[in-house]
Amino acid sequence: MKLYPLFADLHERPVLVVGGGSVAERKAAMLLDAGARITVGAPVLSPALQAWVVAGQIAHRAGTFEPHWLDEAWLVVAATDDAGLHQRIAELSAARRIFVNVVDDAARSSFHVPAVIDRAPITIAISSGGDAPMFARLLRERLETLLDHSLGTLATVAVKLRKRIRLRHPQPAARRRFYEQLFAGRVAGLVRRGRVDEAQAEAERLLASDAAAASGSVVLVGAGPGDPGLLTLRALRALNEADVILHDRLVSAEVLALARRDAERIEVGKQAGHHHTTQEGIHALMLEHARAGRRVVRLKGGDPFVFGRGGEELEFLRGHGIPYEVVPGITAAVACAAYAGIPLTHRDHAQSVRLLTAHCKASHDTLDWPALARERQTLAVYMGVSQLEAFQQRLIAHGRAASTPFALVENGSRPEQRVVTGTLGRLARRAAEQAVKSPALLILGEVAALAGSLAWFGAPPLDEAPTPPRPGCVDRPAGADRLLAAIHHA
Structure with a gap:
């Protein structure tokens, strides 16, 4: 072990930060979180440091470093861009047996600032001894994804019961089983849902019970x-x-x-x-x-x-x-549209979006077809591959233009994603020609025409080259109005 891990209580203890720039600002921010009494020494301070001085959160020594600045310090951080000054601060601190951190200089540092995961009162620190700080940060990012932010609150619940837990379960094995139940069972679930009072009551009940029965x-x-x-x-x-x-x-x-x-x-x-x-x-x-x-x-x-x-x-x-x-x-509508480069809403083309499913013929009878046939909206249809022809016919019969663009997104967001585009009048035929299979999502509306120009993921769309929509306009093929009138009178 190269370094001895140590968590220092700096509450109300004086700490000196030499430097007034962005690096010194970051170091001071962490020390503030730890409750340290901070003095920053520098001729000029960053705006944030200056604001903390005005607010009385930190003290400021104006000017260049002087040895007497170290007189009361428990810790020192050297955060300037002057290597010679850093060497001097490190030597003077060592002579006074004061721990010093020289930013980006592991050899001159007697302590190192780790990458921190804060779930107070739980704190996890990762250090590479200054040799590989980026690797330490990457590990911190990985661990951040695994540790729920409710962990600190859960630990606080346990802290309140700690003495009573030891009395109730004096044997280490029984105590360990109780903590496993506490941290993985109903109490943890209540804390995650923000029901802290209920979690505390459940922990009390669990402690009072004769045995910590398994709770799924x-x-x-x-x-x-x-x-x-x-x-x-x-x-x-x-x-x-x-x-x-x-x-x-x-x-x-x-x-x-x-x-x-x-x-x-x-x-x-x-x-x-x-x-x-x-x-x-x-x-x-x-x-x-x-x-x-x-x-x-x-x-x-x-x-x-x-x-x-x-x-x-x-x-x-x-x-x-x-x-x-x-x-x-x-959900698939949001993800498939995004991975196909299709905005579900667009100021010029679609002011609303409808999510619907059409996986069987019976579901068609429950849909509001006149509403679905309106222009300037986007339809995102789930599980509809087997019913595309009926869907197409119903929409056209209720007034949706046969020239309305569509995009079928097969295996959206996956490496094998395919996007088939065309117009509503040829929807079922295009799907059959390209042998589109589930899972596939249908996106119908003026915005679907943007797939060709905005696509960014996977293979380019298999396109019939529809005309991009014009703001506020929907084109219909010649004779479409007469055809629709005949359908309505039929």
């Missing part, structure tokens, strides 16, 4: 459209805490690879006409594993609350007294 829970997690980089931090944490993962067929292998290695994975995918697991079967699996004390992640493509039956699953869990929470995901 379910987290509905949106996996997004497939690109693992689109997972939220909370989703990643949930995957790393899961004992069991019930995942849809469309959840990508890359997303599943981010989950805890020893978690049990159960595919419960449903596909039009081929239901591997019924919704009732999924409910039963969630209940079985949660009642066995396991942490269950119900992993859904896209977002659980956008055509994902998330509401039904929550109603079931609530009805059976199973604790749950929801982690939103990036």
Whole structure:
């Protein structure tokens, strides 16, 4: 071990920072967070440092460094651009046995400022001894994604009970099991949901019980459209805490690879006409594993609350007294449109967007076709590949122009993404010509014509070269008005 790790209590203790620029400002900011009594010595201060002086948060010694500035300091930070001055400060500090940090100079430093993850009262520090500071920062960024911001609040709940926990569980093994239950069970879930008072009460109940019985829970997690980089931090944490993962067929292998290695994975995918697991079967699996004390992640493509039956699953869990929470995901309409270069709304072309599903003929009868046929709006249609011809006919019959641009985004956000574009009058034919398969999202509206010029991901769109929309205008082919009039009178 090259350095001895040490967490210093600097509250109300004097610390000297030599330098008045941006680097000194960053160092002073961290010291302020630690409660140090800071003096900054420099001829001129940055605006932020000057503002702290005016506010009385720090003191200022104007001018160039003098040895007597070290008289009361417990720590010194040298943050100027003068190497000779840094050498002098390091030597004088060493002679007085004062720890000194010389910025970007590990050899002259007797202490190093680590990369910090702050979850007060939990603090995690990463140091490379000044040899590889960028690597330390990268590690900090990785750990930041794994450690929920509620961790500090959870630790505070535990601190309040610490003495009583030791009395209640004097044996280390029993105490360790209690803490595992506290940090991974219902108490942690309540803290994450911002219900701190309820969490404290649940911790009290758990401590008073004869045994810390296993308590399972379910987290509905949106996996997004497939690109693992689109997972939220909370989703990643949930995957790393899961004992069991019930995942849809469309959840990508890359997303599943981010989950805890020893978690049990159960595919419960449903596909039009081929239901591997019924919704009732999924409910039963969630209940079985949660009642066995396991942490269950119900992993859904896209977002659980956008055509994902998330509401039904929550109603079931609530009805059976199973604790749950929801982690939103990036829904397919937003992600597929973005990865195809299509803005769902646009000041010139679309002032609204509608999300709808058309996976079976029966669902068509519930849709408001006159409203869907209006211009200057975007339709994002989920699970509609098998019903494209009927969808096309209904829209045209209710007045949507056959020249309206569309884009079919297949495997959106994944390496194999394809975008097929054209106009509504040829929608079903284009999909058949290009053998478009699920998962695919249909984007219909004037904005879809922008795919050709704004595409940035994957292969270029397979295009019929539609004319880009003109602001406020929608073109119709010759004779379209007569055709529509005949349809309406039929």
